[in-house]
Each structure stands twice: as C-alpha cells, then as structure tokens.
Amino acid sequence: MAEAKEKDLFDYTEDSIKSLDWREHIRLRPGMYIGKLGDGSAPDDGIYVLIKEVLDNCIDEHMMGYGKQIEIMIEGKGVTIRDYGRGIPLGKVVDVVSKINTGAKYDSKAFQKSVGLNGVGTKAVNALSHYFKVESFRDGRTKAAEFEKGILIKDHKEAKTEESNGTLVTFIPDDTVFKNFHFIHEYLDNLLWNYCYLNAGLVITFNSKRYVSKNGLLDLLKRKSNEDEIRYPIIHLKGEDIEVAITHNNDYGEDIFSFVNGQYTTQGGTHQQAFREAFVKTIRDFFKKDYDAADIRQSIVAAIAVRVQEPVFESQTKTKLGSSVVYEGGPTMKNFIGDFFAKELDNFLHRNASVADAIKKRIEQSERERKELAGIKKLANERAKKANLHNKKLRDCRVHYNEEPPTKNKEAFIELQNKSTIFITEGDSASGSITKSRQVDTQAVFSLRGKPLNCFGLTKKVVYENEEFNLLQHALNIEDGLDGLRYNNIVIATDADVDGMHIRLLLMTFFLQFFPDLVKQGHVYILETPLFRVRNKQETIYCYDETEKQAAVKKLGSKPEITRFKGLGEISPEEFGRFIGDNMRVQPVILEQGDHIQNLLEYFMGKNTMERQEFIIDNLRVELDLVEEAP
Structure with missing residues (x-):
C-alpha cells in the first residue's frame, strides 16, 4: 500500500495539470506582477508598486490630454486615488479591474506611448488588496464595483452624478500578503515628484501637499543637486521624444535618473546605457581627446527621459527598459540618443565655452585622482585578494544580488x-x-574590529x-560602481547605545x-x-521602545520579568533568529x-560648531522623560 501511494505522488496524469484563474495566479505568484513583496521599508516594495500601477493609468490619461489633476490620500493603510480623465467606460468598469488582458492600450492609436500596455496593473492591485473599490464618473453618470481579494462582492447599478469625469480607486493592501506593512511617505514623495517632472503642468495633491513642475528635468536636477557644489549651470536639452539634463558635482560615482514614457526606470536599461555611451563619445569628439570613460562620467548628475512606442520592459514592474528601437522600423535606441547628443550637446558646448571649460577641468581632475590612486590601489587590491582567501571578517551567503x-x-x-x-556588525559577540x-542562503555577516575611521573630508x-x-568595499564589490553589488540590502547592525550609534554614523x-x-x-x-524582553511563565514579548514595554507590562500584569538588552551580544542566537527573519525590522x-x-x-561629522551643540542640547532626551511620556 505504501509503495502504491508513493507512486501516485509522482504520476504525471491529467489530474496533475492545474488551471488557475487570474486572481489565484496573481495571489500565488505575486512576484511575477509586482516584484518583491516587502513591508514598505524599501522603495521597490510591492505596496508602492500597487500605488504606481493605479497612478500609471492616471498619467496615461493626462498624457492623452485628459485631466491635469490627480488627488491621492493615504490614511492608515488605506489608499484613495482620484483622477480627472475620461473615466472608464461604464459598461466595462468590472472587466477593466478583474479580467486579465482587458484594456484600451492594445490599440496603439489610443495610447501611442503609454506606460502600461499589458492590461495587468489594476487587476494585480485588485487581487492583492483586502478591499478594492473602483468608481467611474462619465458624462453625468457613475458606476462602481467593490471587491475583496479580487472577488466581486458588490456590483453597483449605474446612477446620476454631478462629479467631474474621471476615476476613483480605493484599496487596502492585503496584510496576509504584505505582512506588517507601512507606508514611508518619503518614498512616495520621490515617486510623485518624478511624475511631475516628466509631465509639466500636471498637479498632484498628496495628503494636501501639492506637487507641480514647470521646467521638467531641469527642476529634477535642481532638487537632486546643490547649487553651491555643481561645477557648471545645468545643461537642459529637449528634442522630439527626448529630454536630458546634465551637470557635474564633487561627489563620487554617477547619478543618472532615467525615464521611459513617464516611468522611472530604477534599473536603467537600453536608454540609460545609450546615454552613458553617447555622452562619452560626444565629449571625446568635442575635445578631440580620448579621455577615459570613467573620468568623463565621474561625478555626473544627469537625467534622461525618452518616449518609446510600445516599450518592452524586462519585468512587469517596468524598472528596466529592454526595447532596442524607439518605434517599429525606427532608429535603434543607441543611434537615436547618439545622434541627438552629437547634434544638440555638441552645439551647446560650442555656444557655451565656459561650460565646456568647466567640464574639461572636471574630467582632468578625475583623471589626476585616478592616476594618483593607481599605485596604492594595486597594492591594496593585492592585500584584499590575499585576505579574501581567508577573510575572517566576512561570513558569506550562497546567493548574491549580482x-x-x-x-x-x-x-x-x-x-x-x-x-x-x-x-555589518561591531565586535565578535554580536557577529557570532x-x-x-x-x-x-541569503544573509552574510561582516564584522568590524571596532570604531571605523571618520572619513569625512578625506x-x-x-x-x-x-x-x-578596503575589505568592506571588496565584500560589497562596489569598487567600480554598483553594477556588481553583491547584496541588495546592506544592514548596519550595532548596539543601541552611544558607541553603537557612533559606529552607525561613521559607517553612514x-x-x-x-x-x-x-x-x-x-x-x-x-x-x-x-x-526589552518582558515575560511571565505563559508568554514572552519583545519590545523595541519604552512605549511597547509599558504596553507589554500592562498586558502580562502581576510584575513580569523585564530584561534590558544592552548590546546585540546579549541576545542569544536562538532569540536573534526571530529578529532577522521574515519579520525583521529595519529603518x-x-x-x-x-x-x-x-x-x-x-x-x-565636521568641526564641533555651536549650531550642532545647540541642536544636541535642544533635542537631548533622557530615559525618565520617555517613561513619563509613555501611556
């Protein structure tokens, strides 16, 4: 009998084949539709992708010339988004948010250069929401539908309305999918500003804060750079289906923001690579010198936005462009951007000699710094290679980001x-x-010897x-930029005391x-x-601040045992596993x-100024104050 049962498990029959409906498939494989899940701690976590999927539809309406205003409200875990476009055709309100591959964007005449083309976005939001409601206002009539986890629970009848045309979407992400999630408004702030930079004149209101841009990518670069630190005024160039803004500052690395059809492509793609190559070629041709590409792009701060007909992205979340051509039968992305730079940037540099001179000085400074480093870099890398063979500081994991x-x-x-x-931990006890x-499989540990050097100004x-x-740089594999970054998440894990805070600051x-x-x-x-750990014989509660401790004491009653953890080394490995697993809390x-x-x-980190002393005195908190404030 046992052998027969075992055989059944491996039988490949008609019963082995399963067909999932659209809702079940999205909920079973959410990563295919929204990338990673997460709890909201990272900017690409799923809860932000849900908001973005709804907003993309609003933006597409605006790009078609309908609706110059979008209103967003987030209260607790609920999200409401209202646009003033044409509104979903009333007879299709249910289908558009619950039937896969249903949408208006398959007809390229209606949406020539749309963000989302595959009819999936709002269906994924619907399926992954505990509650979802869509309401369309169109020519004095309205139609609404309500769902729970993608299942229709109420299909409202059409009714009269005095509301302006547009669509209203309300949803609460499903907390069984997005566990312990919370919205970080700074991430949404960046997202909304990017929409405005790419859609001049669009007004977005988020919880009463107004977002609007008049000058597109020029405004973006002004916000992303410090006027006192840039080496020359921002170069701002526009053409048909392309806009770029460029400057250099004194920071290390490259800071390039790339966009396709109003979509922020955080992982770049063909357009960003074409920009990097075109900028280098144009600069070399203009100065008639074969500068090293890294020297040309060192300290660059730039933004590029292109419009592409029916873009091909490398994932449903549209963070990396894969399209090699601008439109069917048209130029390659490389040629399109290269030709634009060869004409427009070259003309600009000929007309603005002071800017050209500033770029030349920045490149030559990078060249000198690179050559000065060459000797010491070689020795350091040889030392690091030897150390990496038996690097006691790094306990590596099996899967790497690159x-x-x-x-x-x-x-x-x-x-x-x-x-x-x-x-990144301090000392052997914590790292142990x-x-x-x-x-x-996924978690590595790098142990510091003590307090690292304060490298400000060096x-x-x-x-x-x-x-x-040097060993940390090699462990991360970031010497030549972030393309080879080995870990997606770099977590500073120090004691919650004065020394731990200082190490934290030095690493940052x-x-x-x-x-x-x-x-x-x-x-x-x-x-x-x-x-704190608060426990009695029946229950143990771990508390992250004084308020949580007071609540735990109240819950457990009758004088529970309270332990104050002074350092990470005091938490046993068995306990520590609970705090770095799926429910890990990070800031x-x-x-x-x-x-x-x-x-x-x-x-x-600079000299001890009176301004900093006053800030410390004004914000100094002692444990007694915190206890008194606790409920």
Missing part, C-alpha cells in the same frame, strides 16, 4: 537575490549571534589605505562620502533589535529631497 539567474526556477532565484543581505542564527585614497574599508559617513549611490538607490538600512537610510550630502556630513 549573479546571473539560472534558466530553471528563475523567478524563485530572483526572489532570493532581492533578499540578499549583508549585516547573527552568524549562528542567520539564513545562510579622499578616496583612504578607502584603499584603510584595511577595514563612509557610504555617503564615497559610495552615495548605495544610499540614494535605497540599499542601506539600520537594523532594529528589541531593547531605511533615506536622503530627503533637498538634502545635500556634503552639507549633511559637514553638519554631523
């Missing part, structure tokens, strides 16, 4: 890559606890001269000074671990709009 996914189980592998994490409790030479920084200074793109692209986090390191790196570092 690896090419296999053809088999590609989706599952990419999901693991997105989870790839390196914990994390190492014993980590998930070895040149990149220190990265190679300081053994610890290192990243912001030499590898700012890591922070700008949302890869750096701070690990939150519990400060993203976010640069707010308008924050400029050198100003920030000068304030926090």
Whole structure:
C-alpha cells in the first residue's frame, strides 16, 4: 500500500495539470506582477508598486490630454486615488479591474506611448488588496464595483452624478500578503515628484501637499543637486521624444535618473546605457581627446527621459527598459540618443565655452585622482585578494544580488537575490549571534574590529589605505560602481547605545562620502533589535521602545520579568533568529529631497560648531522623560 501511494505522488496524469484563474495566479505568484513583496521599508516594495500601477493609468490619461489633476490620500493603510480623465467606460468598469488582458492600450492609436500596455496593473492591485473599490464618473453618470481579494462582492447599478469625469480607486493592501506593512511617505514623495517632472503642468495633491513642475528635468536636477557644489549651470536639452539634463558635482560615482514614457526606470536599461555611451563619445569628439570613460562620467548628475512606442520592459514592474528601437522600423535606441547628443550637446558646448571649460577641468581632475590612486590601489587590491582567501571578517551567503539567474526556477532565484543581505556588525559577540542564527542562503555577516575611521573630508585614497574599508568595499564589490553589488540590502547592525550609534554614523559617513549611490538607490538600512524582553511563565514579548514595554507590562500584569538588552551580544542566537527573519525590522537610510550630502556630513561629522551643540542640547532626551511620556 505504501509503495502504491508513493507512486501516485509522482504520476504525471491529467489530474496533475492545474488551471488557475487570474486572481489565484496573481495571489500565488505575486512576484511575477509586482516584484518583491516587502513591508514598505524599501522603495521597490510591492505596496508602492500597487500605488504606481493605479497612478500609471492616471498619467496615461493626462498624457492623452485628459485631466491635469490627480488627488491621492493615504490614511492608515488605506489608499484613495482620484483622477480627472475620461473615466472608464461604464459598461466595462468590472472587466477593466478583474479580467486579465482587458484594456484600451492594445490599440496603439489610443495610447501611442503609454506606460502600461499589458492590461495587468489594476487587476494585480485588485487581487492583492483586502478591499478594492473602483468608481467611474462619465458624462453625468457613475458606476462602481467593490471587491475583496479580487472577488466581486458588490456590483453597483449605474446612477446620476454631478462629479467631474474621471476615476476613483480605493484599496487596502492585503496584510496576509504584505505582512506588517507601512507606508514611508518619503518614498512616495520621490515617486510623485518624478511624475511631475516628466509631465509639466500636471498637479498632484498628496495628503494636501501639492506637487507641480514647470521646467521638467531641469527642476529634477535642481532638487537632486546643490547649487553651491555643481561645477557648471545645468545643461537642459529637449528634442522630439527626448529630454536630458546634465551637470557635474564633487561627489563620487554617477547619478543618472532615467525615464521611459513617464516611468522611472530604477534599473536603467537600453536608454540609460545609450546615454552613458553617447555622452562619452560626444565629449571625446568635442575635445578631440580620448579621455577615459570613467573620468568623463565621474561625478555626473544627469537625467534622461525618452518616449518609446510600445516599450518592452524586462519585468512587469517596468524598472528596466529592454526595447532596442524607439518605434517599429525606427532608429535603434543607441543611434537615436547618439545622434541627438552629437547634434544638440555638441552645439551647446560650442555656444557655451565656459561650460565646456568647466567640464574639461572636471574630467582632468578625475583623471589626476585616478592616476594618483593607481599605485596604492594595486597594492591594496593585492592585500584584499590575499585576505579574501581567508577573510575572517566576512561570513558569506550562497546567493548574491549580482549573479546571473539560472534558466530553471528563475523567478524563485530572483526572489532570493532581492533578499540578499549583508549585516555589518561591531565586535565578535554580536557577529557570532547573527552568524549562528542567520539564513545562510541569503544573509552574510561582516564584522568590524571596532570604531571605523571618520572619513569625512578625506579622499578616496583612504578607502584603499584603510584595511577595514578596503575589505568592506571588496565584500560589497562596489569598487567600480554598483553594477556588481553583491547584496541588495546592506544592514548596519550595532548596539543601541552611544558607541553603537557612533559606529552607525561613521559607517553612514563612509557610504555617503564615497559610495552615495548605495544610499540614494535605497540599499542601506539600520537594523532594529528589541531593547526589552518582558515575560511571565505563559508568554514572552519583545519590545523595541519604552512605549511597547509599558504596553507589554500592562498586558502580562502581576510584575513580569523585564530584561534590558544592552548590546546585540546579549541576545542569544536562538532569540536573534526571530529578529532577522521574515519579520525583521529595519529603518531605511533615506536622503530627503533637498538634502545635500556634503552639507549633511559637514553638519554631523565636521568641526564641533555651536549650531550642532545647540541642536544636541535642544533635542537631548533622557530615559525618565520617555517613561513619563509613555501611556
């Protein structure tokens, strides 16, 4: 009998084949539709993709000339989005949000250069929402439908309305899919500004805050750069289906923002690569010198936006463009952008000699710095190679962010890559606890010897001269940029005391000074671990702050045992596993709009000014104050 049962498990019969409906498939394989899930700590987490999918439809209406205003409201975990476009045809309100491959964008005459072409977006939002309601207003009539987890629960009848034309979507993400999720408004702030930069005149209102741009990518670069630090006034060029803005500053690395049809392509693609190559070629041709490409692009801050007919993206979340041509039968992306630069940027540089001279000086400065580093870099890399063979600082994981996914189980592998994490810890005791409790497939540990060097104001030479920084740089594989980054998440895990906070600050200074793109692209986090353990014989509650502790004491009653964790080393490996698993709490390191790196570092890590002393005195908190404030 046992053998017969075992055989049945491996039988490949008609019963083995399953057909899932659209809703079941989206809920079973959400990664295919919205990328990773997450809890809202990262800018590409699924809850933001849900908002973006609804907004993309609003933007497409605006691009077609209908509706200059979009209103967004987020209260708690509920999202409401209202546009003033034409409104969904009333007879198709249910179909558009619940029948896969249903939409208006298959007819390229209606949506020549749309963001979303595959009729999936709002269906995914519907299927992955605990509650979803769509309401269309069209020519004095309205029609609404309500869903739970993609299942229609109420199909409203058509009725009269005095509302202006447009569509109203309300949804609450399903917390069984997006566990412990929360919205970080700074991420939405960036998303909404990008929509406005690419759609001059569009007004977006988010929780009463107004977003509008008059000058497109010029406004974007003004917000992304510091006027005092840029080497020359921003170059702003426009053509048919293309717009670019370019300048250089004093930061390390390349800061390139790329867009397709109003969509922010965070992972770049064919248009971004074409931009990088076209800029280098035009500069070389203009100066008639074979400058190194890295020297030309060092410290560049730029944005490029293109319009493409029926774009092909490498994933449903549209973060990387795969299209090789601008439109069917038209020029390749490389030729289109290359020709635009060869004409427009070359003309600009001929007309603006002072800008051309500033670019030349910036390139030659990068060239000198690179040559000065060459000798020490070679020695440091040889040391790092030897150290990597038996690097006691790094306990590596098995799956890395920069690896090419296999053809088999590609989706599952990419999901693991997105989870790839390196914990940077202080001392052996903390790293020991994390190492014993980590998930070895996706979690690596890098152990610091003590407090790292304050590298504010120092040149990149220190990265190679300081053994610890050099080993960390090699562990991350970021020496030549982020293309080879080995871990998607860099988590600083230090004690929640004064020394731990100081190490945290020194590490953030290192990243912001030499590898700012890591922070700008949302890869750096701070690990939150519990400060207290409150327990009785029946239950144990871990608390992350004084308020949670007071609530736990109240819940357990009758004088429970309270333990205050002074450092990560005091938490046993068995306990630690609970805090770095699926429910891990992290705080993203976010640069707010308008924050400029050198100003920030000068304030926090520069000389001890009266301004900083006053800030510390005004914001000093003691434990007694916190206890008194707790409910």
